[in-house]
Amino acid sequence: MKILWIASEAFPFAKAGGLGDVSNGLAKSLKKVGYDIRILIPKYDWINSANYNLELVSDNVPLNKENTFSVWQSFLPKSRVPIYFVESEVFEGADIYEGDEVSKFLFLSETALVIPQVIGWEPEIFHANDWHTATVPVFAKACHKYSSIMSDKRFILTIHNLAFQGPIPLFEYESRGIESSAIKRFVDEGDSARALRLGIHFSDRVTTVSPTYAREVKETKWGFGLQEDLKTKGDKFVGILNGIDFEEWDPVTDPSLVRNYSAKSLEGKKKCKSALQKELGLPVDKSVFVVGLVARITSQKGFDILIDALPEMFEEEIQLVVLGTGEPDIESKLLRASGEWEDKLAVFLKYDETRSRRIYAGSDAFLIPSRFEPCGLTQMYAMRYGSVPIAHRVGGLADTVFESERNQTGFVFENYSSEDLYSAVFRAFCTFREKRVTWTKLVTRIMTIDNSWESRIQSWKELLETLI
Ligand code: ADP
Ligand code: GLC
Numbered sequence: 226m227k228i229l230w231i232a233s234e235a236f237p238f239a240k241a242g243g244l245g246d247v248s249n250g251l252a253k254s255l256k257k258v259g260y261d262i263r264i265l266i267p268k269y270d271w272i273n274s275a276n277y278n279l280e281l282v283s284d285n286v287p288l289n290k291e292n293t294f295s296v297w298q299s300f301l302p303k304s305r306v307p308i309y310f311v312e313s314e315v316f317e318g319a320d321i322y323e324g325d326e327v328s329k330f331l332f333l334s335e336t337a338l339v340i341p342q343v344i345g346w347e348p349e350i351f352h353a354n355d356w357h358t359a360t361v362p363v364f365a366k367a368c369h370k371y372s373s374i375m376s377d378k379r380f381i382l383t384i385h386n387l388a389f390q391g392p393i394p395l396f397e398y399e400s401r402g403i404e405s406s407a408i409k410r411f412v413d414e415g416d417s418a419r420a421l422r423l424g425i426h427f428s429d430r431v432t433t434v435s436p437t438y439a440r441e442v443k444e445t446k447w448g449f450g451l452q453e454d455l456k457t458k459g460d461k462f463v464g465i466l467n468g469i470d471f472e473e474w475d476p477v478t479d480p481s482l483v484r485n486y487s488a489k490s491l492e493g494k495k496k497c498k499s500a501l502q503k504e505l506g507l508p509v510d511k512s513v514f515v516v517g518l519v520a521r522i523t524s525q526k527g528f529d530i531l532i533d534a535l536p537e538m539f540e541e542e543i544q545l546v547v548l549g550t551g552e553p554d555i556e557s558k559l560l561r562a563s564g565e566w567e568d569k570l571a572v573f574l575k576y577d578e579t580r581s582r583r584i585y586a587g588s589d590a591f592l593i594p595s596r597f598e599p600c601g602l603t604q605m606y607a608m609r610y611g612s613v614p615i616a617h618r619v620g621g622l623a624d625t626v627f628e629s630e631r632n633q634t635g636f637v638f639e640n641y642s643s644e645d646l647y648s649a650v651f652r653a654f655c656t657f658r659e660k661r662v663t664w665t666k667l668v669t670r671i672m673t674i675d676n677s678w679e680s681r682i683q684s685w686k687e688l689l690e691t692l693i
Contacts, residue, residue, distance in 0.1 A: 288335060292315075522550060
């Protein structure tokens with residue numbers, strides 16, 4: 226079965242968050258079980274063509290009267306998954322989610338229908354991701370130019386985050402040949418239509434990234450206004466839990482770590498902890514409870530309740546390490562706090578893949594206080610590296626982090642409040658301090674939990690089979 230996966234990100238070429246990892250990891254595992262899956266992303270002008278061996282496939286390909294584009298090709302590292310890059314002026318001069326997002330992502334979505342002819346490979350399934358590429362099936366079904374050649378194709382849309390829906394003025398669709406009559410019933414006030422909403426209605430299957438989030442977005446405010454649209458899909462809307470790439474994320478081989486380690490021997494993890502404390506300018510002390518947090522700094526990720534919980538947290542022998550970039554007002558609150566608690570709080574406002582890995586490895590516990598979380602990958606990376614997750618029980622966190630006695634994988638809090646967050650941190654801290662055997666057992670258990678993509682692939686196979 227031939228599948229074209231279209232997205233705004235794919236690790237390692239372009240990554241802002243979890244979507245980049247999912248593009249890479251899921252494609253590689255589908256390839257391993259026999260699917261001919263290929264990826265399409267923009268050729269952002271900061272992608273280093275030489276480093277990644279990008280080769281030009283075709284240039285000056287016409288998209289419409291005004292625009293042409295070029296196609297480049299490479300492979301996902303350590304795999305035979307081909308990845309194609311669309312090059313055009315529209316992707317120049319901006320980061321992934323900066324600049325004129327409407328123009329660039331409509332451009333990307335439309336090229337997905339033209340590129341198969343350019344590369345001489347005809348996918349049966351087009352797999353779009355989030356609002357950025359949700360218009361792939363809309364171009365295919367509501368644009369005269371494409372509808373006849375696309376009539377036998379099938380379309381999947383995976384929603385990684387309902388908070389971003391891509392409102393686009395109607396004229397932008399019309400000027401690209403999309404029939405307004407076909408999308409009229411989805412137009413919002415102000416004559417715009419949300420790309421994600423159109424994608425939901427024009428796709429044959431819609432998925433999201435965890436079973437709990439799939440329920441939440443139909444039943445609660447986390448559907449951000451698309452609850453009814455998702456309900457109309459019936460069993461054509463499902464939640465499949467994300468996995469992580471066990472080869473890419475492995476403390477036994479990870480070259481970013483000062484010492485490698487495994488669940489059988491945690492000596493190296495101790496070294497990683499003291500190296501992290503040293504590297505971050507925190508007092509080096511193995512008895513201190515080191516908590517890590519790696520996230521985009523946005524209101525989704527729970528920084529408000531975290532900042533309120535800091536005074537209580539820092540009364541204990543706890544150090545907190547935060548790595549992330551994002552909203553300037555949250556960033557400055559974190560910086561201010563790190564000035565106040567120099568020996569307790571280290572804040573790094575950067576995107577730094579190597580440091581993120583050192584935090585997963587060097588921390589005792591890992592905090593994910595998200596307000597909502599479609600899936601979340603960081604709790605799974607933390608487990609793989611033996612850092613015990615402390616998480617708000619929502620979305621994919623509720624599907625991966627459990628505090629029940631028989632099946633514990635972390636510490637969990639129910640209500641979104643700084644009090645509940647703190648009490649979960651405190652429970653973890655007390656176990657770390659007072660019940661060392663229990664703690665070490667927990668660390669070794671979470672390191673052996675199978676959150677690999679391979680363990681999720683059966684659900685994907687079943688979904689793909691329903692499309693034939
Ligand atoms: P989201 O997609 O909402 O950002 P996920 O938990 O799914 O959340 O994925 C986040 C991914 O981005 C993880 O791979 C995490 O390690 C990475 N990440 C986030 N912020 C940073 C950062 N500042 N530096 C390095 N990696 C980061
Ligand atoms: C989104 C979500 C995150 C999810 C990721 C990959 O960015 O916020 O929860 O893990 O996509 O699906």
